Amino acid sequence: MFSAMLGEAWHAMGANRLRTFLTMLGMVIGVSAVVLMMAIGQGAEASVKRSISAMGSHLFVVLSGPPRMGGARTATGNAPSLNVRDANAISELYGVVGVAPVTMGKGQVVYASNNWNTDVIGTTADYMDIRGWGLSAGYPFSASDTRSATRVALLGKTVVQNLFGEEDVDPIGKTIRINQRPFVVLGVLDSKGQTLDGRDQDDTIVVPLTTAQRKLFGNQLPGTVRQIMVQAESDNAMTMVEEALNSLLNQRHNIREGADSDFSVRNLTAIANSAAETARTMSLLLGAIASVSLLVGGIGIMNIMLVSVTERTREIGIRMAIGAREQDILMQFLLEAIMISIVGCLIGIVIGVTGAVLVSMFTQAEVIVSSASVLIAFSVAASIGVFFGFYPARKAARLNPIEALRYQ
16 A cells, blocks of 8 residues: 555656656755755864864963963063973972973974975973874884983974975985984874864974974073973863962962963863864854755745645545545655655755765865764655645645535
């Protein structure tokens, strides 16, 4: 019985192909828009999550110099105000599990006839663990390298590609020149992608802190650093550690209560969580906007089904006269609406996936077509077919058989 109804519904769709196509066109556009928008949103969300993962967890960065407001410093003076002794004192705070003082600058890197300008980070061996950075080749420098200011370096993937890529040379053990000084390559950093503000995290070189201070950049004041990375033991310890950081540094720098500090503390985890929430909201917003197209498609199905019921009134009367029950008529028209929705949905999924591939190909942006988004689009389309097809189907089922037979 049910298969016979499906056959009748399929025959009714094929009897007027152009009208059926125009009816399902709204559903095609709606589903393809939902699949494409959710793919773009989920791609952006995944990109943000990857940036957050590369940033590290439970992190604070203590910046040298007073805080900025509206682009201007709130106190005078640009000299570095943090030093390695501050980092050592911070490492003794309760709830702190990792500390890495950092100095940084630009470096002109040369290998053979290739050269590249990149960021150079001078820090301690703990930096890699705090940031959660790994190596794809080689090994990291040690605390001994930092104490003895050894000229060794870890290269990001972008630097390797620009110095060694075309020559297909293994960089481990090779000697490069940074600002005309020789360094031995110890390792290659894992690929980390872009930061939340779009900077390439693979375009960097990491060297021991003392090497950067004494042999690369020099130093305005011995032992001073630009920033200190601090890792708390857990999310619950973040507030306690932030308060302890401010209190300790104010005390060490003789900052009176109410006076401007000569440092600033930024909670990177809070910034990362905010960015992730923004990406998640954008993904949901794109899906919601695209869902409006599905609603419009559903209204189109209802309108065309009402026209179909009017045109087929005499056919409905004949069916009732030969024994069709009210629920049989209801099911017949409901099945037609559902089939139009599902076929339109399948075409829309194909178009949406194709559009996502094209967007990724031409913009290089990350897009993710998940099975969940396809399943949601399919379920919503089928539900819309039931919802908007029910009223025309019920109208057909409640026709008076005598009046239906008299209808011209």
